[in-house]
Amino acid sequence: xxxxxxxxxxxxxVRTPFGxxxxxxxxxxxxFSVAASFFTDVGVVAVVGDDxxxxxxxxxxxxxxxxxxxxxxxxxxxxRWTGEYGFDLNTAKTLDTELNVxxxxxxxxxxxxxxxxxxxxxNIQPSLQKEVRQQVDARFVAMDTMNxxxxxTRDELLETxxxxxxxxxxxxxxxxxxxxxxxxxxxxxxxxxxxxxxxVKRGEYGAALISRDSYxxxxxxxxxxxFDPTGAGDSFAGGFMGYLAQAxxxxxxxxxxxxxxxxxxxxxxxxxFSCDRLRRLTPDEIRERFLQFKxxxxxxx
Amino acid sequence: xxxxxxxxxxxxxVRTPFGxxxxxxxxxxxxFSVAASFFTDVGVVAVVGDDxxxxxxxxxxxxxxxxxxxxxxxxxxxxRWTGEYGFDLNTAKTLDTELNVxxxxxxxxxxxxxxxxxxxxxNIQPSLQKEVRQQVDARFVAMDTMNxxxxxTRDELLETxxxxxxxxxxxxxxxxxxxxxxxxxxxxxxxxxxxxxxxVKRGEYGAALISRDSYxxxxxxxxxxxFDPTGAGDSFAGGFMGYLAQAxxxxxxxxxxxxxxxxxxxxxxxxxFSCDRLRRLTPDEIRERFLQFKxxxxxxx
Numbered sequence: 203x204x205x206x207x208x209x210x211x212x213x214x215x216v217r218t219p220f221g222x223x224x225x226x227x228x229x230x231x232x233x234f235s236v237a238a239s240f241f242t243d244v245g246v247v248a249v250v251g252d253d254x255x256x257x258x259x260x261x262x263x264x265x266x267x268x269x270x271x272x273x274x275x276x277x278x279x280x281x282r283w284t285g286e287y288g289f290d291l292n293t294a295k296t297l298d299t300e301l302n303v304x305x306x307x308x309x310x311x312x313x314x315x316x317x318x319x320x321x322x323x324x325n326i327q328p329s330l331q332k333e334v335r336q337q338v339d340a341r342f343v344a345m346d347t348m349n350x351x352x353x354x355t356r357d358e359l360l361e362t363x364x365x366x367x368x369x370x371x372x373x374x375x376x377x378x379x380x381x382x383x384x385x386x387x388x389x390x391x392x393x394x395x396x397x398x399x400x401x402v403k404r405g406e407y408g409a410a411l412i413s414r415d416s417y418x419x420x421x422x423x424x425x426x427x428x429f430d431p432t433g434a435g436d437s438f439a440g441g442f443m444g445y446l447a448q449a450x451x452x453x454x455x456x457x458x459x460x461x462x463x464x465x466x467x468x469x470x471x472x473x474x475f476s477c478d479r480l481r482r483l484t485p486d487e488i489r490e491r492f493l494q495f496k497x498x499x500x501x502x503x
Numbered sequence: 504x505x506x507x508x509x510x511x512x513x514x515x516x517v518r519t520p521f522g523x524x525x526x527x528x529x530x531x532x533x534x535f536s537v538a539a540s541f542f543t544d545v546g547v548v549a550v551v552g553d554d555x556x557x558x559x560x561x562x563x564x565x566x567x568x569x570x571x572x573x574x575x576x577x578x579x580x581x582x583r584w585t586g587e588y589g590f591d592l593n594t595a596k597t598l599d600t601e602l603n604v605x606x607x608x609x610x611x612x613x614x615x616x617x618x619x620x621x622x623x624x625x626n627i628q629p630s631l632q633k634e635v636r637q638q639v640d641a642r643f644v645a646m647d648t649m650n651x652x653x654x655x656t657r658d659e660l661l662e663t664x665x666x667x668x669x670x671x672x673x674x675x676x677x678x679x680x681x682x683x684x685x686x687x688x689x690x691x692x693x694x695x696x697x698x699x700x701x702x703v704k705r706g707e708y709g710a711a712l713i714s715r716d717s718y719x720x721x722x723x724x725x726x727x728x729x730f731d732p733t734g735a736g737d738s739f740a741g742g743f744m745g746y747l748a749q750a751x752x753x754x755x756x757x758x759x760x761x762x763x764x765x766x767x768x769x770x771x772x773x774x775x776f777s778c779d780r781l782r783r784l785t786p787d788e789i790r791e792r793f794l795q796f797k798x799x800x801x802x803x804x
Binding site: 289291384385419420421425426428455459462493496498499500 | 725
């Protein structure tokens with residue numbers, strides 16, 4: 203496969219101001235791989251329990267996502283997350299997390315997986331991310347993380363950041379990681395840790411790509427109905443990495459388009475619960491929204 | 504004059520993490536007019552006390568801003584604001600406000616002022632804004648407001664919004680005014696109140712221009728050193744209105760460039776206390792930063 207992702211496959215229960223969905227397919231690796239599957243062939247490294255049904259697998263099959271590296275633990279229970287969004291939809295309140303089989307997750311990679319040229323380390327324990335990174339002889343590696351790891355396993359996290367090309371995090375995390383309120387200075391500190399680039403997710407404000415000598419920012423799609431923000435960041439990363447994996451070369455121009463495709467995929471993902479919207483998404487819809495992003499930012503000199 | 508602004512001229516005392524400045528020239532009409540003066544001829548409608556010195560007037564003279572409509576109240580004291588910014592610089596904490604001569608401000612306009620084709624109603628009591636608006640036979644009128652008026656004088660405010668072309672407010676204010684967390688829906692409600700367009704200021708995330716059938720967004724300039732955010736919104740509005748006032752026609756293309764010039768002026772304004780940075784700004788610097796904004800948002804299809 204061209205693109206490999208390691209991360210959670212979960213069963214989510216989500217409450218938003220617009221509805222409730224119990225036990226729906228979720229997890230970072232799920233949202234990532236479904237989004238990326240519109241651009242390239244993707245494989246998932248994850249673990250589930252035997253409560254994970256054939257129906258749950260259906261999305262992966264439909265999108266031709268490789269589940270060769272999806273481990274199933276007999277007698278185990280799949281990772282479960284229960285969360286709630288308030289009126290402004292900006293921050294999820296976690297009501298319950300059951301790690302279940304994820305607590306002892308030791309990623310096992312097939313030989314084919316180890317040869318993936320593109321690798322995404324979704325938000326899991328930094329030492330696991332590093333372990334996977336070292337097994338894959340990838341050409342381009344990106345990772346996500348979160349405040350939990352920044353606060354509790356900082357040293358491990360810094361070791362992992364050192365060995366990736368891109369760090370994809372939200373702006374509060376970037377500020378916290380760098381201990382610096384100004385985002386430009388925070389980015390400079392983070393780039394000094396090793397990565398070539400920082401991709402900053404800004405929710406409804408869009409995303410930015412910051413490298414040592416360039417800055418690019420895009421707005422988010424101006425959605426009138428954000429229905430369920432769960433997986434926005436992961437589908438963003440999926441669009442970004444998926445687009446890169448199918449490109450002929452990774453130059454600044456490609457990276458910028460990848461940021462916009464990431465934003466496109468995130469904007470579709472939040473329109474419905476779980477992967478519902480992406481399951482009936484078409485390449486034409488993706489392209490159309492991509493062109494709209496061009497229009498949103500265009501001005502003549 | 505081409506562009507008239509009514510609003511506060513103040514003496515500010517500001518504390519930021521980087522320093523303290525006592526009794527420096529401030530106020531919405533000041534920041535607005537200084538920024539706009541790089542594009543067109545501007546006049547200020549405001550009131551000061553006799554503690555307002557010749558030195559305080561110097562900035563207006565340097566920038567050839569008309570003070571024919573700047574009233575001086577004998578024995579009166581100029582409006583004073585004391586504020587403080589924390590580490591993240593996003594929100595000012597007001598420590599003290601002395602309205603002084605501003606409490607009884609009744610804007611008086613010269614005949615020349617009444618013929619200004621462009622008018623900006625800076626953040627003051629909505630009934631005063633409307634009074635001025637009705638005296639000026641302007642071609643294009645924009646206004647600012649704040650949470651204080653949204654909460655306390657909502658009906659008056661709605662009457663004023665009805666008679667302007669553009670409302671220029673920050674995103675929290677737009678949501679509060681519309682009673683709607685989703686910005687796109689909030690914008691739709693606000694446009695239904697009368698204005699042709701809503702300009703949303705998003706601080707470090709940039710600005711957006713929303714009309715009934717178009718959406719444009721720009722990032723903010725990625726500054727490594729935001730020194731003092733006071734006046735950012737007003738210098739933004741000054742760049743926006745100043746650029747419009749010198750343009751041959753107001754079409755979507757002009758409006759988009761105006762949003763970017765507004766962002767350029769705001770980015771310079773926050774680099775130093777008061778109007779210090781704008782006093783030594785050059786047209787070449789403005790143009791150079793404008794071109795950088797183009798580069799920040801550019802991607803190929």
